[in-house]
Amino acid sequence: MKIEAVDLFYLSMPVVTTEADGSQDALLVRVRAGGLTGWGECEAAPLPSIAAFVCPMSHGVCRPVRESVLGEVLDGPADIARMAARVAYDSMDLLQAAHTWSGVEMALWDVLGKARGEPVWRMLGYPASHPKNPYASMLFGESPAETLRQGMAARDAGYGAAKFGWGPIGRGTAAVDADHFAAAREGIGPEALLMVDVGQIWGEDVAAAAARLPALEAAGVTWLEEPFHASALAEYGALARRSPKVRLAGGEGAHDFAMARHLIDFGAVGFIQIDTGRIGGIGPAKRVADYAVGMGVTFVNHTFTSHLALSASLQPFAGLEGHRICEYPFQPKQLAVDIAAPLPRDGNGAVRAPDAPGLGVEVRAEALRLYLVETEIRVAGQVLYRTPEL
């Protein structure tokens, strides 16, 4: 079939705050091919990502993403890989291209799966989709008392695992951080898995990160996520060598396979976290999963938005039975809730990539119209982009 249309939709909550919550806006991608519709979602800034899709060519390897997709043939996974290679080469100098392409790529898998009547994970070569244990992903409270309440709320909601992120960690003393780690542990209870995400707060400062290791160990933390800039590989490696118990986790910022591989090879992470909405979609994420298996590293999805993004992020490791931890949007904004019907959870609370064609997620297009951010881009007298009909 031929790719007839690729439409991008900028959606937003009425108010966007400085909270580190990526579910406050969204860039949804709709692909039409062979009379079918597929959906994807970029985990990215909507306006620059739209610009990367429609911008005029700057030169041979700085072309807009749409040139690699529109009108192309889509009959199998090899066609998606071919378009991905074309984006990587023809948009080499367009930094934002990887984020734009990620949502498009997802939507291509979705529409291809619908055409074949196959779930994406099966097209990736997995014979089965195994259950994953969601952890509640939430922000640290402003005070240890608030962190305690957050942890209790997660336990009350039936979560056996929780990740606390961002907030005040690293902005004050190591002692204050230790109080938060202990409060989080107390809140979710002694048996639950506890993970900590510090959102790159220490930049390249290994000593500052290492100062928190005793308290993280004492709280029985499974992983310490993103202590440094996404590309501070030497610092990741140095901290990993000092932390045999608390393993490092990272990778959400990876916008190609190589970046994730480097975090494994040189950064010595124990958990590699991939957002299919950033890394270039499902194809490169599956490649990371394969590489992680070979290196004894655990693959984990990074998902902070909708269940469309969740399904797309589960597909690359759906068939890896032993990789069970799964990030699950715990308190997303209403926009993210409204994007797609939620993935069902089984009696144990586990979730899995759906056994349904494509991504197996129903996108609620009509419910999203009130979130549409009308956008228009004019260049040299021509309208390059205007919000399409949803």
Place this chain on the structure above:
Amino acid sequence: MKIEAVDLFYLSMPVVTTEADGSQDALLVRVRAGGLTGWGECEAAPLPSIAAFVCPMSHGVCRPVRESVLGEVLDGPADIARMAARVAYDSMDLLQAAHTWSGVEMALWDVLGKARGEPVWRMLGYPASHPKNPYASMLFGESPAETLRQGMAARDAGYGAAKFGWGPIGRGTAAVDADHFAAAREGIGPEALLMVDVGQIWGEDVAAAAARLPALEAAGVTWLEEPFHASALAEYGALARRSPKVRLAGGEGAHDFAMARHLIDFGAVGFIQIDTGRIGGIGPAKRVADYAVGMGVTFVNHTFTSHLALSASLQPFAGLEGHRICEYPFQPKQLAVDIAAPLPRDGNGAVRAPDAPGLGVEVRAEALRLYLVETEIRVAGQVLYRTPEL
């Protein structure tokens, strides 16, 4: 002084082709502070870079670049570093931000130098600006005969060094490529430095690159540039180990310090090529130069556009007397010629970062009006960007 205005100008040749020539369009940045004007240039896709400057915030670490700059205090280099750190953190999830910020950062150095009456290289701590030997940067011809003529033209123009890039290399057999390498050598003459740039053509294919090494050695090539994807560190390292004579060069795609460092640490390049219009400006480029010195690696600028970009790219290694090779736009499009008055060359043809305040380059604003690409971005009924008065 306070940063009063940051204006971005999208400029373009009337026709843009698929040729790998980055001088076909430009994104110029004008900063106004303390009654002075500074200029910078992003080596980037203009429209997505503008979008990254003006876009609405998505969340706390996905903010537009302008939030870290407009209204800020600029009294010394530390202020530029502070804004850079803020962009890196607050725009962490905005992939395009590094490219946008690069041109802004340059303009901040320019205006700061004008305020202090100091050239940028002196503010970077260098006591002198040493001469650099330009190489003519040009594309391979479509045939070896055409490559030969290109080489002869460079020799006739007085160049003692030339770099041939892109074109047919890697698209046919190794034998055809060998003919091109030999033709290039014959054209520029036996004494001249000869460099080869293959523009990532082999992706991750070490064997394909290695198959060209004997011909590159026979032609006396100083470096082989960008054999692989910018982030294929393991492949760089593997090829470097097989090529003791022809050293590898790379780094133009680096959009932060760490990426350049990884090419040195893990990719074992002998030459690190930095484009200040992509890596985040002059500050991180200087940091790469310092690191290169410590690691015995030669710093080279990457410049394919205007002499404004050339001056900005020379500053970070202006004071490194032994790092003499310098990329010099050999056949830029008229737009790039018109952006700025050319840097003078001395009797030996050498060029140097000017001994004049800021970047020491006069931008010909009035000559650029005919290249302006009128652009307008409207979001939710508001004009976020409209081409400013040049």
